Amino acid sequence: MRYFLGVDGGGTKTQAVLVTENGELVSERTGGPTNILENGEEVFKKNMEDILKPLLMEAKGEVISCLGMPAVGEFRDSENVIAQIVESTVGLKPTLVVNDVVVGWASGTLGQDGVHIVSGTGSIVYGRHGKKETRVSGWGSIMGDEGSAYYIGVETLRVVSKQLDGRLEKTMLCDFIFEKLNLRDHYDFIQWIYDPHSDRRSKIASVAVLTYEMAKRGDKFALEILEKASEELACAVITAAKKLELTNPLVSCSGSVLVKNEIVREKFEEIVKKSVNAKVVTAKLKPVLGGVILAMKRVFNDIPEVIVKRLEEVNELI
Numbered sequence: 001m002r003y004f005l006g007v008d009g010g011g012t013k014t015q016a017v018l019v020t021e022n023g024e025l026v027s028e029r030t031g032g033p034t035n036i037l038e039n040g041e042e043v044f045k046k047n048m049e050d051i052l053k054p055l056l057m058e059a060k061g062e063v064i065s066c067l068g069m070p071a072v073g074e075f076r077d078s079e080n081v082i083a084q085i086v087e088s089t090v091g092l093k094p095t096l097v098v099n100d101v102v103v104g105w106a107s108g109t110l111g112q113d114g115v116h117i118v119s120g121t122g123s124i125v126y127g128r129h130g131k132k133e134t135r136v137s138g139w140g141s142i143m144g145d146e147g148s149a150y151y152i153g154v155e156t157l158r159v160v161s162k163q164l165d166g167r168l169e170k171t172m173l174c175d176f177i178f179e180k181l182n183l184r185d186h187y188d189f190i191q192w193i194y195d196p197h198s199d200r201r202s203k204i205a206s207v208a209v210l211t212y213e214m215a216k217r218g219d220k221f222a223l224e225i226l227e228k229a230s231e232e233l234a235c236a237v238i239t240a241a242k243k244l245e246l247t248n249p250l251v252s253c254s255g256s257v258l259v260k261n262e263i264v265r266e267k268f269e270e271i272v273k274k275s276v277n278a279k280v281v282t283a284k285l286k287p288v289l290g291g292v293i294l295a296m297k298r299v300f301n302d303i304p305e306v307i308v309k310r311l312e313e314v315n316e317l318i
Helices: 041-058 078-090 100-109 149-165 172-180 186-194 200-205 207-216 220-243 256-260 262-276 287-296 305-317
Strands: 003-008 014-020 025-031 063-069 096-099 114-119 123-129 132-136 250-254 279-282
Touching: 003 041, 003 100, 003 287, 014 041, 014 287, 014 305, 025 041, 025 305, 041 078, 063 078, 063 100, 063 287, 078 096, 096 100, 096 287, 100 114, 100 123, 100 250, 100 287, 114 220, 114 256, 123 220, 132 220, 149 172, 149 186, 149 200, 149 207, 149 220, 149 256, 172 207, 186 200, 200 207, 207 220, 207 262, 220 256, 220 262, 250 256, 256 262, 262 279, 287 305
Parallel strands: 003 063, 063 096, 114 250, 250 279
Antiparallel strands: 003 014, 014 025, 114 123, 123 132
């Protein structure tokens, strides 16, 4: 029997799913971050081993795999480098290695022409129109990822720092952040941000939830931050749709910022519908199952509808 393995790597967590050739769930594993640029090779190896080894032990035949990994396409020969590290670590030679946004696209559009946007810890846009493809944004936490949870967290902490020293008027946002992060003074604030022993990217991204809470309470700075995030995400999607010359594009979304934050989502939809008359949907399947779909497409030209239905059932289980 053949097995299909999908992996959705991320800056905060990584998920992998193994299914049979009939689309039935064998097993699922979730582990730590696997952004080889952000987290380093040793963390990447450890987390891939923890996630993949137990799954591969359950496969009793050929494994056809698609790994959707952050950082693919962001350094020279990235697909081959990552494939070789995975093979040397767990003994699996990946069938396909793509950026994680590509598995998101497959899960959101089920392989149809369209644009997919991921906005979780980071943000990135990917689209296809026939044989033409494009990628927009996703330049990483230092100079990009606009509209992501990390971006929202950074912008929030910047506002708090300005409120602390008087460059901005103090609102409830500052006290709320201090309360939720258990900070006493600016020394704690600085230590929390720059602690060299913490996962700074994930930690700062977690602040986005607090910004959302303050925006719902009407804090003007929190609302401004989320509005700017919406505009950045919309700009990336509109750019991709225009580059691909898509008319009335299908735009699918995944990631916590666009799926769970209705303030960002509503403004984002308003902008892209007005600009390119997009149909905006939330991805039907989790991105990890987009990896399964891309792996299956290496075998099936058209994935049978019965298998798609089973994958939808798997989606409810994982």
